[in-house]
Amino acid sequence: MKRHLISAADLTRDDAVLILDTAEEMARVADRPIKKLPTLRGRTICNLFFEDSTRTRISFEAAEKRLSADVINFAAKGSSVSKGESLKDTAQTLEAMGVDAVVIRHHASGAPYRLANSGWIDAPVINAGDGTHQHPTQALLDAFTMRRRLVGRDAGLGKGLDGRRITIVGDVLHSRVARSNVDLLHTLGAEVTLVAPPTLVPVGVENWPCEVSYSLDEVLPKSDAVMMLRVQRERMNAAFFPTEREYSRRYGLDGARMARMPEHAIVMHPGPMVRGMEITAEVADSDRCTVVEQVANGVSIRMAVLYLLLGGSEPAVTTSTAARTEENK
């Protein structure tokens, strides 16, 4: 595994499966009376959030605390950043404080990559979402949720998502979740189809390892999982579709559409959901919708990533499996 987790595209299949398998063990910790492991005791992790995201931040924070790390939360709002401090200065401040890892969320695509490769800071960098670019831990938790539901909790260990058909619907253009998921799901052997209005399909999508369709109704009956994306109104600076009602009618998931999906198929959403827009309340509250599970799985995945990047003197090697030497018995 690489030293940093910047993009889902950086993960090899072995890396991804190792993370999913590790997360399966981490999930068991949540069932225990003491939900804590001493693994990262004495390590300091900084959650560097230049963009608001309560869900992702508390998920990382819960994961860090369950591994006994010391946590520093940094929100750009009200910090020196609002006084004009640069990313470089912030990074150097953290380096001087001896931070062992940085979890960064930034509104600019590429900020985590810059932080990891600039030499400003020596610690591993974990991308918690950058602009419209990548959100690798989200893709991992989605893949984890799919593997659990579609392959099975124990049956899935060591396996990918080979041959599963995943449909990602909605605002692909502004979605780092869609980008990360296409990369990771392809690595894990799934067939991905993007469904979006033509105006919300990014330029260059033909180079992505996925299919593109403009008709949700055609794709639904052959999907094992349907992932609805939030329509990111805050990122929209032009009219991408005529009206919200029109969007809902063509690309929203309601009860009637859900009935066209195979019986085993699940509905996913990275959250926050805009009920009535991309998903109806009926679908959001149904048993087939995994939104709450995805949140719980997010903590397990982030624990796994933190452990594999920080748990040893160097990141986990995927080639050797649990090779326990006998000198430390």
Place this chain on the structure above:
Amino acid sequence: MDSQVSQVSPDEAMRPVLEAQDIARVLTRIAHEIVERAKGADDVVLLGIPTRGVYLARRLAAKLEEITGTKIPVGSLDITMYRDDLRMKPARAIGRTEIPGDDIDGRLVVLVDDVLFSGRTIRAALDALGDLGRPRAVQLAVLVDRGHRELPIRADYVGKNLPTSLRETVKVQLLEEDGRDAVLLGQRTVQAAAQ
């Protein structure tokens, strides 16, 4: 065969100290000792430490069942996350922790491992147990005790005491993992020492 010979695979250069039938006999003896000390095995839970400790725990459970006629719960306890040398080596894949039944509160937990050496694995196992519940008592069963303890830990049930030098290496092979049952003693190679 005692010394490391070049051009032979490490396994060939190792001398067997226990063969398959010895391992079976030793496990039967340990099972009887457990029953004797626990006065039956009513509240016994066997927890094997991955990888080979788990197979040994399962075999012990089968033998205990033969002796007592009751089913003995058996699980596995992975100690990777509790190791004290985590920061010195690359992050390693974690194994399976499976606690049979509801919990281990008030039970007699017998930890099972293949080789007892420095005692650090068992220290980590005790820490892990503390996070899982509060057993009535914890005991330790090992197939081989090779000495060189670095912590005040000793086993309650030992298959074979094997005084070794630090230049030697002990390797346990089990049918389930390695295709044969044997305990092998050999000289540590430069490569193994560097690990």
